[in-house]
Each structure stands twice: as structure tokens, then as C-alpha cells.
Amino acid sequence: MPHTGTTRRRVLAATGAAAAGLLAGCSGGASHGGTPTPGVREAAARAEAALRARTSAASRALVDRYDAVLAMHPTLRDRLAPLRDQAVQHTTALGPAAAPSPAPSPPPAVSPVPADAEEAVKQLADAERLTSDAQLAALATAPPELARLLASVAASGAGHAYLLAGGAR
Numbered sequence: 001m002p003h004t005g006t007t008r009r010r011v012l013a014a015t016g017a018a019a020a021g022l023l024a025g026c027s028g029g030a031s032h033g034g035t036p037t038p039g040v041r042e043a044a045a046r047a048e049a050a051l052r053a054r055t056s057a058a059s060r061a062l063v064d065r066y067d068a069v070l071a072m073h074p075t076l077r078d079r080l081a082p083l084r085d086q087a088v089q090h091t092t093a094l095g096p097a098a099a100p101s102p103a104p105s106p107p108p109a110v111s112p113v114p115a116d117a118e119e120a121v122k123q124l125a126d127a128e129r130l131t132s133d134a135q136l137a138a139l140a141t142a143p144p145e146l147a148r149l150l151a152s153v154a155a156s157g158a159g160h161a162y163l164l165a166g167g168a169r
Contacts, residue, residue: 010052012069014099031100040065044143047141048142048146049096049144051138051142052094052095052096052146053096054138054139054160055094055134055135055150055153056091056094056095056096057132058131058135059087059090059091059094059131059153060091061127061131061132062087062090062127062128062157063074063084063087063091063120065123065124065127066080066083066084066087067084068113069113069120069121069124070084070125070129071113072113072115072120073113073117073120075117076117076120076121079121080121080124081090083128083160083163083164086156086160087157090153090156090157092152093140093149093153094149094153121164122164122165124164125164125165126159126161127159128160128164129157129158129161131157132153132154132155132156132157132158132160132161133154135150135154135157136150138150139154140149
């Protein structure tokens, strides 16, 4: 009389088939050779472009803050100009990887600059720190090349915050 219940052979065969199905499903939408499908590439490109736009805008806002402080306190030019120039470079580096951007939008409103120069510099240090922290947080979703750039820019911003807070006096 043949055995009709669950056998060890049937369980192993079913488990093997399920495992093979899971492994095939784990390719993450990749086709032959591990290359992502066009839809996946387009989605990744859109996500990277959005991340670049956000991080570049944050750097641009920081440049605007430097400009506002320098307009209010021109005597700080020697101290702030090199840091501002690096923030401009960060904005450019984080900008779109391809295709020029559309017409520039008007700059966002910058909060009022304190009349006291040292308080203005303190607020600028806080802005550098916040921008650096946001760029570090963006690392989690950035593709490898952009992640390396963001890490470098964030480290530079942290250094700026340190210098502005009086760390190099």
C-alpha cells in the first residue's frame, strides 16, 4: 500500500522550489548580468536628482545666509569669505548631475541678521551645523558616488561650524 501523506521527499522538493523562487525574486528587478531594468534605473535617477536638488538647495540657502551676514557686517568679510566660497562650491557640486537646471527661482527669504556681529556668526555656525546634519542624514538614501560627496560636504560644513563657533582662535 503506497504512502499518501506528506513525505520527507515531498517536503524537501517543495522547500527547494520555494527557495529557488525566493532567490529568483531577490534579484531586485535586475535582468541578465545584474543590470537594473530601465524602470529601476529611471526611478533611481529620479531619486538621485531629487536628493541632489534638496541638498543643493540647502547649500544655496547657506550661501544666502552668508550673503545676508556679510551685507549686514562687512567687517567680517575676511573671516567669512573663504567659508562662503566653499559653500558655493558645495552648491555647484551637489547640483544636477546632467542637464542644466531651469531658470533660477527667487532666493528664499533669509531670517533677519542680528545687529551684533558675534551673534550673527553664532547663528551662521548653527546654520552650518544644521545643513551638515541634513546632508549626513541624506547619506542613507544616496547612491554610493553621491554618498561620498555628501559625506565630504557634510564634513566640511561641520568644520565650518567649528571654526565659526571659535574653535580655531
